Amino acid sequence: MKLISISAAAMLAALVATPAMAQTKVTIAISGWTGFAPLTLAKEAGIFARNGLDVTIKKVPQASRHLAIASGDVQCAATTVETWVVWNANGVATTQLFQLDKSYGADGMAVRGTTGSIKDLKGKTVAASAPGTAPYFTLAWFLKKNGMSVKDVSVVNMEPGPAAQAFIAGQNDAAMTYEPYLSAVREKPEAGKIIATTLDYPMIMDT
Known part of the structure; x- marks a missing residue:
């Protein structure tokens, strides 16, 4: 996939962060897919922390990622657009925040x-x-x-x-x-x- 930019991860931090600098704990579910690398990079670069987030990156298979959201085990997930549609249709209410990447032959x-x-x-x-x-x-x-x-x-x-x-x-x-x-x-x-x-x-x- 061609990555849009790390600013997408920064946007997530800005959207979820609280006005105060108290660290809000957030777990983000991803897979080993290359296109999700900006989320890990944002964590390692301190972008989340600077925006008041204590982020844990957790690898969860796509087939069960919605179950992790529904149970409260994770608060955010990275996945494909059509998958969000399926999750919402099956009662797992979610909101897409931004486009992270797009597949160009990957x-x-x-x-x-x-x-x-x-x-x-x-x-x-x-x-x-x-x-x-x-x-x-x-x-x-x-x-x-x-x-x-x-x-x-x-x-x-x-x-x-x-x-x-x-x-x-x-x-x-x-x-x-x-x-x-x-x-x-x-x-x-x-x-x-x-x-x-x-x-x-x-x-x-x-x-």
């Missing part, structure tokens, strides 16, 4: 070398995170743009890292993943190739 689909097009995946097995996550949404979007739906493939629920690792090891016909795992697939051309990314289908951004 999310994509890995397929075997013999796969000529996305349409060739009909009836095949695709590894992707659970419904309500960015990889699953990306899969659904890619398929729809090629005249198909998730009903046309067999989805095996795996997180992006394990999905890419399993694909490289020879499991499944395709995998939905993101950087740095897309690069891991590119480094193993004998395992397969990247058939499409968000450069081809720009539709993923985090808030």
